[in-house]
Amino acid sequence: xxxxxxxxxxxxxxxxxxxxxxxxxxxxxxxxxxxxxxxxxxxxxxxxxxxxxxxxxxxxxxxxxxxxxxxxxxxxxxxxxxxxxxxxxxxxxxxxxxxxxxxxxxxxxxxxxxxxxxxxxxxxxxxxxxxxxxxxxxxxxxxxxxxxxxxxxxxxxxxxxxxxxxxxxxxxxxxxxxxxxxxxxxxxxxxxxxxxxxxxxxxxxxxxxxxxxxxxxxxxxxxxxxxxxxxxxxxxxxxxxxxxxxxxxxxxxxxxxxxxxxxxxxxxxxxxxxxxxxxxxxxxxxxxxxxxxxxxxxxxxxxxxxxxxxxxxxxxxxxxxxxxxxxxxxxxxxxxxxxxxxxxxxxxxxxxxxxxxxxxxxxxxxxxxxxx
Amino acid sequence: xxxxxxxxxxxxxxxxxxxxxxxxxxxxxxxxxxxxxxxxxxxxxxxxxxxxxxxxxxxxxxxxxxxxxxxxxxxxxxxxxxxxxxxxxxxxxxxxxxxxxxxxxxxxxxxxxxxxxxxxxxxxxxxxxxxxxxxxxxxxxxxxxxxxxxxxxxxxxxxxxxxxxxxxxxxxxxxxxxxxxxxxxxxxxxxxxxxxxxxxxxxxxxxxxxxxxxxxxxxxxxxxxxxxxxxxxxxxxxxxxxxxxxxxxxxxxxxxxxxxxxxxxxxxxxxxxxxxxxxxxxxxxxxxxxxxxxxxxxxxxxxxxxxxxxxxxxxxxxxxxxxxxxxxxxxxxxxxxxxxxxxxxxxxxxxxxxxxxxxxxxxxxxxxxxxx
Numbered sequence: 001x002x003x004x005x006x007x008x009x010x011x012x013x014x015x016x017x018x019x020x021x022x023x024x025x026x027x028x029x030x031x032x033x034x035x036x037x038x039x040x041x042x043x044x045x046x047x048x049x050x051x052x053x054x055x056x057x058x059x060x061x062x063x064x065x066x067x068x069x070x071x072x073x074x075x076x077x078x079x080x081x082x083x084x085x086x087x088x089x090x091x092x093x094x095x096x097x098x099x100x101x102x103x104x105x106x107x108x109x110x111x112x113x114x115x116x117x118x119x120x121x122x123x124x125x126x127x128x129x130x131x132x133x134x135x136x137x138x139x140x141x142x143x144x145x146x147x148x149x150x151x152x153x154x155x156x157x158x159x160x161x162x163x164x165x166x167x168x169x170x171x172x173x174x175x176x177x178x179x180x181x182x183x184x185x186x187x188x189x190x191x192x193x194x195x196x197x198x199x200x201x202x203x204x205x206x207x208x209x210x211x212x213x214x215x216x217x218x219x220x221x222x223x224x225x226x227x228x229x230x231x232x233x234x235x236x237x238x239x240x241x242x243x244x245x246x247x248x249x250x251x252x253x254x255x256x257x258x259x260x261x262x263x264x265x266x267x268x269x270x271x272x273x274x275x276x277x278x279x280x281x282x283x284x285x286x287x288x289x290x291x292x293x294x295x296x297x298x299x300x301x302x303x304x305x306x307x308x309x310x311x312x313x314x315x316x317x318x319x320x321x322x323x324x325x326x327x328x329x330x331x332x333x334x335x336x337x338x339x340x341x342x343x344x345x346x347x348x349x350x351x352x353x354x355x356x357x358x359x360x361x362x363x364x365x366x367x368x369x370x371x372x
Numbered sequence: 373x374x375x376x377x378x379x380x381x382x383x384x385x386x387x388x389x390x391x392x393x394x395x396x397x398x399x400x401x402x403x404x405x406x407x408x409x410x411x412x413x414x415x416x417x418x419x420x421x422x423x424x425x426x427x428x429x430x431x432x433x434x435x436x437x438x439x440x441x442x443x444x445x446x447x448x449x450x451x452x453x454x455x456x457x458x459x460x461x462x463x464x465x466x467x468x469x470x471x472x473x474x475x476x477x478x479x480x481x482x483x484x485x486x487x488x489x490x491x492x493x494x495x496x497x498x499x500x501x502x503x504x505x506x507x508x509x510x511x512x513x514x515x516x517x518x519x520x521x522x523x524x525x526x527x528x529x530x531x532x533x534x535x536x537x538x539x540x541x542x543x544x545x546x547x548x549x550x551x552x553x554x555x556x557x558x559x560x561x562x563x564x565x566x567x568x569x570x571x572x573x574x575x576x577x578x579x580x581x582x583x584x585x586x587x588x589x590x591x592x593x594x595x596x597x598x599x600x601x602x603x604x605x606x607x608x609x610x611x612x613x614x615x616x617x618x619x620x621x622x623x624x625x626x627x628x629x630x631x632x633x634x635x636x637x638x639x640x641x642x643x644x645x646x647x648x649x650x651x652x653x654x655x656x657x658x659x660x661x662x663x664x665x666x667x668x669x670x671x672x673x674x675x676x677x678x679x680x681x682x683x684x685x686x687x688x689x690x691x692x693x694x695x696x697x698x699x700x701x702x703x704x705x706x707x708x709x710x711x712x713x714x715x716x717x718x719x720x721x722x723x724x725x726x727x728x729x730x731x732x733x734x735x736x737x738x739x740x741x742x743x744x
Contacts, residue, residue: 090725096583097579101576102576146576149575150598152549161545161546163544164542171536172548172551173533173553173558174521174550175548175551176546176548177546177549203520204471204474207518211469211534226522303477344477349477349478350481353478
């Protein structure tokens with residue numbers, strides 16, 4: 001279980017409030033010194049993103065930009081930054097959390113004596129939220145904000161969610177709905193008999209595995225992200241991986257999108273490189289369908305879907321990513337391009353409805369037949 | 373609680389297997405009689421759909437089409453119908469359920485000695501599934517098939533889901549993930565202290581209400597469909613409404629899409645008119661944001677979003693629907709068109725983050741200020 005004592009929700013909130021306070025105090029100091037108030041904001045662009053070979057994460061570099069108050073092109077963004085910071089402080093103080101859409105409405109108003117709005121569009125407040133995350137080194141969840149909620153989970157473990165003790169081994173056919181915020185102040189792990197985590201891309205496959213009670217027989221935590229895993233799902237998996245020492249297996253389709261879903265879980269994404277450290281699981285194992293599985297499992301031609309131009313383009317891009325430069329990945333992606341087709345996990349149902357449960361996953365895990 | 377004893381899962385499955393068997397026996401009989409084998413399939417098109425004033429449901433009419441074996445344009449569909457029926461029988465016999473995507477893969481193969489596939493595309497098998505639903509008068513869930521799963525639920529009630537007893541009053545921040553199939557063989561209601569059901573369109577609003585423990589204070593079941601309610605959510609609400617005698621309130625945005633979401637919950641949709649009887653809740657009450665709420669709650673101009681052409685077109689279509697012909701709906705839709713703007717529920721956060729929890733919903737319910 002967690003090595004260090006988790007901080008209380010109040011301690012965590014106070015820590016973030018403190019950071020916001022320091023940002024504001026810095027501005028006040030600059031005003032008093034009659035200098036041009038400015039905030040140093042790490043640059044969130046491809047130019048400042050790199051794959052760190054050692055941590056095996058896509059990380060943000062050290063480049064920063066100065067956001068100045070006395071600068072016609074920056075004054076509005078400067079004001080917006082503090083406006084969002086203030087709303088986050090209110091949320092933290094009141095112990096409430098909200099969506100980034102809601103924050104937009106909370107912060108939107110017409111400036112007194114002017115016709116100018118604080119925000120015209122949510123894209124503006126979303127960008128400022130990301131600026132604040134990197135500037136304060138606080139995830140949006142720590143600012144009490146969240147994006148979409150998606151995904152379900154079952155397995156032989158007991159958690160505490162917002163004070164409620166929940167036995168994930170008794171969740172029926174629906175499962176526990178994974179919340180947007182899965183930080184340690186909301187979710188704690190009480191006991192766990194699982195030996196690994198199985199993340200499946202598709203909800204329908206999750207359903208199949210849950211109905212077959214795969215997780216009970218195979219002692220695993222069964223998670224679906226319904227497509228690309230949300231931040232809440234990724235953060236939760238990383239915490240289970242670190243705190244409970246559970247390996248993570250990722251079951252995706254045999255296509256470039258499946259590879260992408262896996263790679264974001266493994267080392268983060270380019271657009272949100274600053275969060276990799278808190279979300280990514282570099283040891284995640286790829287259990288997805290592979291081009292060579294077509295022959296290996298004697299799959300029928302019926303399940304082949306021709307790669308389209310977009311697929312080919314994406315696959316070629318992936319060949320060039322430093323995080324896919326290892327031999328096994330170059331081979332895998334080249335195999336897909338050579339084969340000229342992709343396959344969905346559901347292709348296995350063409351053999352038998354429970355083939356994925358009874359043969360595919362147990363066999364691959366037993367033979368350590370995964371990519372990493 | 374439910375008036376009649378729920379049938380066991382086996383009894384329910386046997387009943388559906390029996391219907392499939394009769395369909396097949398009919399075909400065999402026609403073959404033996406050397407007539408042209410044919411199935412009578414209710415027509416699922418606008419021409420055969422009407423709003424029934426008495427039941428207040430969008431219902432399918434009596435028109436049928438004959439699908440014949442000895443007919444070049446129908447032979448393939450005839451074969452497909454029995455192929456899907458056979459796969460459903462297999463599912464029912466094995467007690468397994470699966471996605472409509474998976475069924476496509478299960479039924480897809482190249483016909484021996486030909487280059488013809490049984491199915492080339494999932495749209496073909498999806499259409500045949502709908503044909504079977506109307507022909508057998510069995511929902512797809514009764515054929516052990518399901519579409520997408522989406523939505524969460526909490527509240528002061530205890531349910532049984534696939535044999536697991538789940539206290540929905542102790543589900544933390546995430547909630548219980550509503551499964552795709554919510555028929556009585558999967559979900560049973562054990563005890564309930566709720567006095568009504570509150571369905572909110574948006575997950576973020578659901579989160580706000582759950583965090584504020586609105587459902588505990590106000591004794592309600594809190595449900596979100598994350599956008600348009602899935603079949604699983606709608607079926608579950610109808611069952612709670614009927615079996616537990618709970619009124620249903622629907623909280624949606626002030627826009628044509630919000631009205632549409634409400635209207636599908638209330639009387640079903642045109643495209644799936646045959647399922648209305650098992651899914652719709654004609655007594656559902658509209659608690660959504662209304663154009664007149666703008667003045668009533670003294671909302672700021674900041675939250676107004678101009679109607680676009682598509683919105684105006686949809687609103688005008690709705691004015692013509694028989695299920696919106698009552699005076700209050702004509703006024704409501706006309707108000708929206710006159711105002712020329714729409715509003716999201718999150719607009720209420722512009723006043724205060726918990727305005728929706730503390731003022732909007734309790735006040736509207738207390739004053740019976742809803743539309744129906």
